[in-house]
Amino acid sequence: MNEVLTLAYIGGYFWWRRRTRDMLAPISGGAGDPTVHWAVQAWQLAIVTSFVVRFGNTSSDSTRDGIATRLVWDAIQAGVRLAGLALLLVGVWQIREQVRRRVAEIGVDLRIRNTGSGRVPLVAPLGMPALPAAADLEPADDGFWQRVGRLAGAAGADLALLEITGKATRRWALVPPAGDLAAVRAAVPDGAIVTVFAEPPSAADTTAFIPVPADYYHGFLEDDVTGAFSYQTVRPTGVPVFLARARNARRWALYPTESPSSVTAVAGPA
Known part of the structure; x- marks a missing residue:
């Protein structure tokens, strides 16, 4: 019975960890894996130790001393299992806190909603900055794109273009300095x-970077291996986590949402 319970604990823990990692997948990155904790590793060691004790305690000596020895080893095995269970509870609690901190730093709402399909839905941003009304923006016409081209030419480097569709979909692209x-x-x-x-994305080290004060930032990251772009809404409290991710990026940028040097328009038919 004890072995069945142990296997149930193992299966339940790994199922829970997989679901947690699936939930965190859209905001993967940052300093370390929040679903890892030393207490869980110690619990796994305790499980191995208890099985070693269990299968090593196979004496069939029916004397009083033999029975006493088996009882001692049974007590040791039970103690190791209880210690392991305590470590598992500590580890799960600490992982929960680590995940909560990561979500708070990134600034997203990861509450799972019932979609009827059994799949984890995409995350919805929590506390995202308000979007300007399309009616209040100039159209992205020929004049706008000519101005963008002049900005890129003056910078002499790729400029970051942020495309926002709907309420939550954000995508980065690059505007080349020529062409x-x-x-x-x-x-x-x-x-x-x-x-x-x-301001073009930077390849510089993030150590000395001090952001301009703002309520929210648009985070730009270019993957060092694939070159793919990723977007992140960053609160002031999440800047250190973003900069930690940026250290491993090919290029990065952190733009205040109300950047005075940016140009904004709403796209329409060409």
Whole structure:
């Protein structure tokens, strides 16, 4: 019976950890894996130790001393299992706290909603900055894109373009410093809010970086291996975590949502 309970604990823990990692997948990255804790590793060691004691205690000596020895080893095995269970509870609690801190730092709502499909839905941003009304923005017409081209040419480097569609979908693209912007423009869907930042993403170390004070930031990260772009809404409390991720990025940037040097427009038919 004890072995069955142990296997149930093992199966339950790994199922819970897999579900937690699936939930965290959209915001993966940062300093360390929040689903790992030393107490869980110690629990796994305790399980191995208890099985070693269990299968090593196979004496069939029916004398008083033999029975006493078996009882001692049974007590040791029970003690190891109880210690392991205590370590598991500590580990699960600490992992829970680590996950809560990671979610709070990143600033997303990971509450799982019933979608009827059995799949974990995409996360919805928590406390996202308010979007400007499309009616209040200039159209992303020829004049806008010419101005964007001049900004990129003046910078002499790729500029970050943030595309916002709907309430939560954000995507980065790059505006080249020279050449035709037709491909960049064509990739932006009608109705999207387009913001181009005058400061190009940086490949510099993040150690000495001090952000301009703001309520929210747009985080730009370019994967060092694949070159893929990832977006992150960053609160002031989440800046250290973002910068930790940025140390491993090919290029990175942290733009205040109200950046005075940015240009914004709403895309429409060309």
